[in-house]
Amino acid sequence: xxxxxxxxxxxxxxxxxxxxxxxxxxxxxxxxxxxxxxxxxxxxxxxxxxxxxxxxxxxxxxxxxxxxxxxxxxxxxxxxxxx
Amino acid sequence: xxxxxxxxxxxxxxxxxxxxxxxxxxxxxxxxxxxxxxxxxxxxxxxxxxxxxxxxxxxxxxxxxxxxxxxxxxxxxxxxxxxxxxxxxxxxxxxxxxxxxxxxxxxxxxxxxxxxxxxxxxxxxxxxxxxxxxxxxxxxxxxxxxxxxxxxxxxxxxxxxxxxxxxxxxxxxxxxxxxxxxxxxxxxxxxxxxxxxxxxxxxxxxxxxxxxxx
Numbered sequence: 001x002x003x004x005x006x007x008x009x010x011x012x013x014x015x016x017x018x019x020x021x022x023x024x025x026x027x028x029x030x031x032x033x034x035x036x037x038x039x040x041x042x043x044x045x046x047x048x049x050x051x052x053x054x055x056x057x058x059x060x061x062x063x064x065x066x067x068x069x070x071x072x073x074x075x076x077x078x079x080x081x082x083x
Numbered sequence: 084x085x086x087x088x089x090x091x092x093x094x095x096x097x098x099x100x101x102x103x104x105x106x107x108x109x110x111x112x113x114x115x116x117x118x119x120x121x122x123x124x125x126x127x128x129x130x131x132x133x134x135x136x137x138x139x140x141x142x143x144x145x146x147x148x149x150x151x152x153x154x155x156x157x158x159x160x161x162x163x164x165x166x167x168x169x170x171x172x173x174x175x176x177x178x179x180x181x182x183x184x185x186x187x188x189x190x191x192x193x194x195x196x197x198x199x200x201x202x203x204x205x206x207x208x209x210x211x212x213x214x215x216x217x218x219x220x221x222x223x224x225x226x227x228x229x230x231x232x233x234x235x236x237x238x239x240x241x242x243x244x245x246x247x248x249x250x251x252x253x254x255x256x257x258x259x260x261x262x263x264x265x266x267x268x269x270x271x272x273x274x275x276x277x278x279x280x281x282x283x284x285x286x287x288x289x290x291x292x293x294x295x296x297x
Binding site for chain 1: 162166169170173174212213215216217219220222223224226227229230246247248249251252
């Protein structure tokens with residue numbers, strides 16, 4: 001049996017309830033924000049662009065500065081980190 | 084993940100490697116908790132590895148068993164703080180709640196980790212890239228909930244229409260100003276406890292539509 005992940009592997013969001021997971025499926029280790037309509041996980045580029053656009057929209061940060069911050073964060077996330 | 088594997092094997096009869104791993108994890112927790120306290124008091128960049136070792140009650144060299152460099156230690160400590168704050172916000176700010184509830188959740192989440200968070204805010208522009216990005220990550224956790232609640236309330240006309248980043252930054256600027264100067268606004272106590280309700284009421288008054296608008 002798969003242990004329930006506590007953070008989305010693709011964006012780091014905490015996941016404490018089934019509906020936090022993609023398709024409300026607790027066995028999925030990524031969240032509903034990081035799922036495509038068919039339930040599959042977004043690609044690296046989709047995640048990068050989505051997180052950047054979100055930061056620009058909700059925090060007003062310059063787009064290139066936001067993208068740099070997103071790259072820093074993504075480099076540590078299980079879905080995207082090297083090695 | 085490490086914790087899960089430790090828990091899974093905790094009662095295993097094959098003790099030696101597991102016990103050592105559990106002990107190592109325990110020491111890492113001591114170091115992280117010690118570093119959080121030490122950095123809250125001294126400042127993030129001003130805290131030395133020897134300060135953390137002393138606080139945790141371990142030999143100086145033990146720090147480097149867990150963190151190859153001081154920078155790795157800072158990254159791990161800031162990431163742990165961010166994880167705790169984000170988890171608390173997530174628990175408190177469920178989907179569908181009002182702007183007031185999101186902001187109350189924000190204050191409650193910060194209040195529990197106020198001293199370290201204040202350091203993070205004060206030292207933000209001076210921090211290395213990853214810890215700084217982590218602070219933005221904490222802000223994203225709250226801006227996500229705020230944007231969702233605000234867009235709903237703007238459509239309903241219960242708050243004034245404005246770009247969500249200005250709505251968010253106006254709130255953040257207010258809260259961060261009080262946190263950055265907590266020695267002036269609430270010496271020796273929690274600035275969130277003392278000023279949180281006042282700031283919340285003031286801010287909600289600012290974003291409420293004018294009588295004639297409604």
